[in-house]
Amino acid sequence: MQLVGILTAWLAAFTTTAETATGLSHAEIQGRRLAEQILEQRPAEDLTNTGELEIRNHHGNHFQISVTCKTIVTAGDWRSIYEANLTNRTVTLLVIHPTAQPDIYFYDTNFTGQVPVLGDVPFLGHLFRSHPISGAALMSPFAGSDFWLCDLGLEFFHWPGQKILKPYEMRRGRSCKVLESTNPNPSPNSYSRVVSWIDNETLGIVQAEAYDAKGKLLKEFYPKSFKKVNGQWELQEMEIRNDQTGSRTRLEFNLKPPG
Numbered sequence: 001m002q003l004v005g006i007l008t009a010w011l012a013a014f015t016t017t018a019e020t021a022t023g024l025s026h027a028e029i030q031g032r033r034l035a036e037q038i039l040e041q042r043p044a045e046d047l048t049n050t051g052e053l054e055i056r057n058h059h060g061n062h063f064q065i066s067v068t069c070k071t072i073v074t075a076g077d078w079r080s081i082y083e084a085n086l087t088n089r090t091v092t093l094l095v096i097h098p099t100a101q102p103d104i105y106f107y108d109t110n111f112t113g114q115v116p117v118l119g120d121v122p123f124l125g126h127l128f129r130s131h132p133i134s135g136a137a138l139m140s141p142f143a144g145s146d147f148w149l150c151d152l153g154l155e156f157f158h159w160p161g162q163k164i165l166k167p168y169e170m171r172r173g174r175s176c177k178v179l180e181s182t183n184p185n186p187s188p189n190s191y192s193r194v195v196s197w198i199d200n201e202t203l204g205i206v207q208a209e210a211y212d213a214k215g216k217l218l219k220e221f222y223p224k225s226f227k228k229v230n231g232q233w234e235l236q237e238m239e240i241r242n243d244q245t246g247s248r249t250r251l252e253f254n255l256k257p258p259g
Contacts, residue, residue, distance in 0.1 A: 031162035047071040051253035058245040084143035091143045095153040105133050139190040146240045146249035156181040156194040171197040174206050186213045
């Protein structure tokens with residue numbers, strides 16, 4: 001899936017003390033380059049996965065929600081669509097990923113009809129007409145889970161502050177580079193920074209930690225398992241934990257080979 005399976009390339013060595021004419025350290029320049037390379041990646045083809053959100057809230061109550069995650073590739077962009085089927089409605093998040101531009105988010109918590117189709121691409125007209133969101137509004141939960149809208153869009157890679165903290169560190173048995181993404185204008189209920197461990201072999205996210213506006217650890221994100229489908233590795237299970245409330249959400253996909 002696009003939340004953790006994006007690949008990139010690493011092209012330069014790390015120097016902590018080097019400064020450039022732009023005023024950015026070498027680590028900051030390399031951090032920006034890495035984030036840009038991540039955002040430049042496009043899926044090769046359309047993809048649809050179904051699965052379940054398993055939520056344990058801060059009271060210890062458990063909930064299960066059916067979800068569908070779609071990737072649609074067009075000539076000028078690619079789009080991620082997340083649909084959660086609640087008891088009386090469908091919650092839909094659309095993230096448009098234009099080339100070399102900020103992502104565009106649309107969120108609808110009340111839509112109950114069928115998604116219209118324009119040609120072979122879902123048009124999602126109900127979302128385009130309303131519900132565009134940005135900024136602090138992205139720091140809100142998707143379908144009551146611990147995944148915020150910005151998490152599903154990997155919005156932190158768009159922040160201007162990107163820095164390589166370490167060129168090498170072992171994390172969860174994998175050799176990683178550590179990337180820090182800093183929010184320039186954190187609101188009281190948002191992330192101030194996100195630290196990601198990027199696998200040196202696959203360049204996927206091994207682990208990520210998000211910190212609140214006061215710099216305190218807020219969430220931890222872990223991809224749990226992968227499965228090879230049609231010759232390609234896809235994310236099968238991931239988990240996000242809120243360290244301040246004790247809540248936890250696990251997303252597991254029903255990966256099946258086409259046939």
